[in-house]
Amino acid sequence: MTRTLQDLLPAGGSTVQQQKESGAGPATGTPPYVEVNFREGGREAKVSVALTRWGASAPPPCPDTAYFPYSRCTESTRTDGSRVAVDRSPESPDRPSGAKAVTVTWIAANGDQVAVRQSRPSGDGAATAAHPPGLPLTQAQLTAIAVSARWGKLHSLLPRPKPSTPEPVAAMTGPRIAKLLTSLLPAGMHASGPGGSDGFGHIVVDDGKGKSLVAANVQKWDPEDPGITKIFTDARTLPDGTKATASERPAPGNGKGAVQLTYDTVREDGFRVVIMAVNAPAYGIPADREKPALDTGQLKTMALSKAWRTAANHADGDRAG
CATH class of the missing domain: 2.60.120 (Jelly Rolls)
Known part of the structure; x- marks a missing residue:
């Protein structure tokens, strides 16, 4: 999964450090997740991808404002019926005016979901000489990663969801x-x-x-x-x-x-x-x-x-x- 993300990141940048990868197979019981640090043009960000298979009961891709009151999210529908949501939320819930993380979530018509998140590697939103202001990936680049067909193979390894109760x-x-x-x-x-x-x-x-x-x-x-x-x-x-x-x-x-x-x-x-x-x-x-x-x-x-x-x-x- 790390290799797939590295391949989808823009050419010219570099993966500075692999943070974590988990749940990349059906036996783990957890959804596949990968997190890396990506650097380009002197700017660095923590980039993560999480895969989920919801089935027909996929929730709305935008965060629920009852739980994420500072979320600013827009949603659009693609020609194939899939949905893409772009969310900008504070990296730290107790600092609503602080640095924002950007998450692009793609949900297919069958409920397969890819969520790509970009945030500051330090997590505190502070700009330094090592991490100048701004994040390296644009919204379009994050979207391209989220909608890539290459995640389909990993989705196929996930068990189909069971009906929820209640x-x-x-x-x-x-x-x-x-x-x-x-x-x-x-x-x-x-x-x-x-x-x-x-x-x-x-x-x-x-x-x-x-x-x-x-x-x-x-x-x-x-x-x-x-x-x-x-x-x-x-x-x-x-x-x-x-x-x-x-x-x-x-x-x-x-x-x-x-x-x-x-x-x-x-x-x-x-x-x-x-x-x-x-x-x-x-x-x-x-x-x-x-x-x-x-x-x-x-x-x-x-x-x-x-x-x-x-x-x-x-x-x-x-x-x-």
């Missing part, structure tokens, strides 16, 4: 979930920044006291699945048979002072709706307010709304049609 409800896309979340908000709250992927949607809510991430998962489980049974072992059972739990924990991503309120529900047929609210506009960043914009009672009202079932049924109908 599965997102058919056609309940991130934008659809975000729109429904917005419609269920209490009066007086402003929503912005809708996003997400299949089965997961989110918005940023502002009630005048600071920004708050509000998100939802919509899933379909087998009611007898041990995984879902374990999640709701200590749940309260509502009169209609729905099981529900409520929790308050530190928010994922370890943002300073960030907490997450969660109201988790599953119906008797395995239809699950989880509503979450964080006192920050995204995961992994410091709290923007003392408490989330929604309290547990409001999350409960949203999670138990019949609108989720109605939307899921309509989504199934749209898909069938």
Whole structure:
């Protein structure tokens, strides 16, 4: 895999140091990954390539802003149906105004993915005499590496992905979930920044006291699945048979002072709706307010709304049609 990357890098440059290579065969259990230092014209960068085989359930190629709030990503579709995303994100999440890494991600129609990332070799974004400002590879050069047919042979060595459990409800896309979340908000709250992927949607809510991430998962489980049974072992059972739990924990991503309120529900047929609210506009960043914009009672009202079932049924109908 290292040789393939070296061959695809522009002529005239040099590979200064091989950093690492892993998962280059089906027996390793990890996706193929290679990372090298590339130097050209006095400029040096760490260049990495990661291969993934998603199958039909490939996620959007752009980072989800709920987890990567400083991402600036654009996506385009090629004539063969494959997609290319170009993302510029801070190398260090706690330094959003610092040096940016550039990642070009290519996803084929069959779900095979190549992600090529270029960043400073030092990782701190500081320009020195040894590493002058700027990175050696252009966006076009990174794209050429990502879309190269030479990665196909390595993709063929990867095992085909197994179906995920739980599965997102058919056609309940991130934008659809975000729109429904917005419609269920209490009066007086402003929503912005809708996003997400299949089965997961989110918005940023502002009630005048600071920004708050509000998100939802919509899933379909087998009611007898041990995984879902374990999640709701200590749940309260509502009169209609729905099981529900409520929790308050530190928010994922370890943002300073960030907490997450969660109201988790599953119906008797395995239809699950989880509503979450964080006192920050995204995961992994410091709290923007003392408490989330929604309290547990409001999350409960949203999670138990019949609108989720109605939307899921309509989504199934749209898909069938």
